[in-house]
Amino acid sequence: MAPRKTVGILGGGQLGRMLTHPAALLNIPLLILDKGEYTPAKQTLLAPASLAHPDGPFTSESHIRELAAACDVLTVEIEHVNADVLEAVEKEGLCEVQPSPATIRLIQDKYLQKKYLAERGIPVAPFAVVEESTEANVKEVAAELGLPVMLKARTLAYDGRGNSPLKSTDSAAIANSLEFLGDRPLYAEGWVPFVKEVAVMVVRNKEGEVRSYDAVETIHRDSILRVCLAPLRSGTAPGAEVDTGVNDKARQLAEKAVATLDGAGIFGVEMFLLEDGSLLLNEIAPRPHNSGHHTIEACHVSQFENHLRAILSLPLGDTSLRVPSAAMVNVLGVSSSMEPIDDIATKALSVPGASVHLYGKAESRAARKMGHITVTGGSDADVRAKVRTLLGHQPDLDA
Numbered sequence: 001m002a003p004r005k006t007v008g009i010l011g012g013g014q015l016g017r018m019l020t021h022p023a024a025l026l027n028i029p030l031l032i033l034d035k036g037e038y039t040p041a042k043q044t045l046l047a048p049a050s051l052a053h054p055d056g057p058f059t060s061e062s063h064i065r066e067l068a069a070a071c072d073v074l075t076v077e078i079e080h081v082n083a084d085v086l087e088a089v090e091k092e093g094l095c096e097v098q099p100s101p102a103t104i105r106l107i108q109d110k111y112l113q114k115k116y117l118a119e120r121g122i123p124v125a126p127f128a129v130v131e132e133s134t135e136a137n138v139k140e141v142a143a144e145l146g147l148p149v150m151l152k153a154r155t156l157a158y159d160g161r162g163n164s165p166l167k168s169t170d171s172a173a174i175a176n177s178l179e180f181l182g183d184r185p186l187y188a189e190g191w192v193p194f195v196k197e198v199a200v201m202v203v204r205n206k207e208g209e210v211r212s213y214d215a216v217e218t219i220h221r222d223s224i225l226r227v228c229l230a231p232l233r234s235g236t237a238p239g240a241e242v243d244t245g246v247n248d249k250a251r252q253l254a255e256k257a258v259a260t261l262d263g264a265g266i267f268g269v270e271m272f273l274l275e276d277g278s279l280l281l282n283e284i285a286p287r288p289h290n291s292g293h294h295t296i297e298a299c300h301v302s303q304f305e306n307h308l309r310a311i312l313s314l315p316l317g318d319t320s321l322r323v324p325s326a327a328m329v330n331v332l333g334v335s336s337s338m339e340p341i342d343d344i345a346t347k348a349l350s351v352p353g354a355s356v357h358l359y360g361k362a363e364s365r366a367a368r369k370m371g372h373i374t375v376t377g378g379s380d381a382d383v384r385a386k387v388r389t390l391l392g393h394q395p396d397l398d399a
């Protein structure tokens with residue numbers, strides 16, 4: 001193969017770490033920008049000869065410029081980066097950026113993202129901006145959208161840390177929500193009575209070729225992803241038929257939504273499935289996504305490898321499943337103790353078909369993503385029994 005272009009990644013967390021694996025297999029030189037010498041991604045890959053992974057925040061202009069000068073293509077593993085500098089770097093011809101900085105900027109603001117998608121005919125939940133974070137304004141949007149309402153931070157939101165469900169408009173409840181959401185600008189969404197959450201990974205190259213993966217069911221608790229089941233089934237009973245109708249519809253909607261955005265790479269599209277079989281789009285991530293982690297073991301080419309292929313104009317890989325059934329279980333921190341993480345990882349080593357991924361994070365915190373476990377098997381019943389073995393009795397996560 002011809003020498004590969006050097007790829008710079010803004011962000012050195014677990015998504016960057018999982019990009020380093022296919023990069024190593026394909027001889028793709030990677031440089032990672034993040035604060036710290038031993039971030040999850042930096043631990044797994046040496047910097048190309050005579051270069052070092054830059055040590056600094058992915059919002060810092062000087063660090064992004066330093067990275068751009070050493071790379072041919074910049075990409076992101078997190079959307080909360082400095083989009084202005086990425087745009088400047090691209091305009092000045094210093095480095096290519098994929099996906100486009102305009103797409104990253106749009107997605108950073110969840111309210112603008114929603115407005116943009118709604119204006120392009122993508123179905124979304126009713127939503128309204130909260131002009132200033134005051135009790136009166138929250139009451140106004142709650143009256144407009146009805147209760148319960150989901151108050152959301154427009155920016156710097158991830159893993160539900162920008163979500164506050166509001167069941168009443170008591171002053172105390174509003175004050176609690178506003179305190180939790182901090183000084184970020186806010187918007188609100190009407191509560192969606194979904195029967196399932198669904199996600200589709202979509203990859204697109206610079207030539208405009210698009211491939212989606214099979215839809216998956218995602219199970220969240222307290223706004224954070226816990227379990228992902230692939231492929232999507234119509235029922236939760238073991239052996240329930242693959243719901244090709246919803247799968248096809250979800251893939252079409254995800255592809256249509258991604259088609260409204262510029263740039264190459266992998267996109268994670270989160271959706272709500274309603275009782276009548278219709279879908280609402282929740283949000284799009286312009287990067288590898290937690291609901292695509294199973295693709296490493298369960299699909300012919302993973303979301304991570306396809307991201308690299310897409311931004312480097314290499315042939316896109318086969319997105320189809322290579323096993324009948326798979327599940328991904330997030331390993332979340334419980335407290336500062338590493339013990340529960342080590343316990344579940346050790347337990348998984350004895351489960352046939354289970355693959356353990358630990359992210360190398362030095363500290364555990366409650367609800368922090370510390371790793372995940374993927375289980376593959378010959379049937380849903382087989383995979384789900386193994387998931388139950390891993391999780392113990394947790395009826396709210398009953399796969």
Ligand code: ATP
Nearest residue numbers: 125150157158159160161162189190191192220223
């Ligand atoms: P991510 O980590 O995926 O970026 P996030 O912090 O940006 O998540 P959202 O995706 O907006 O947050 O919401 C997280 C979860 O909260 C959803 O997957 C869903 O379970 C729940 N949720 C979000 N919006 C609504 C809504 N309008 N109605 C009901 N539940 C919702």
Ligand code: MG
Nearest residue numbers: 157158159283
């Ligand atoms: Mg999000």
Ligand code: MG
Nearest residue numbers: 159270282283
């Ligand atoms: Mg989300």
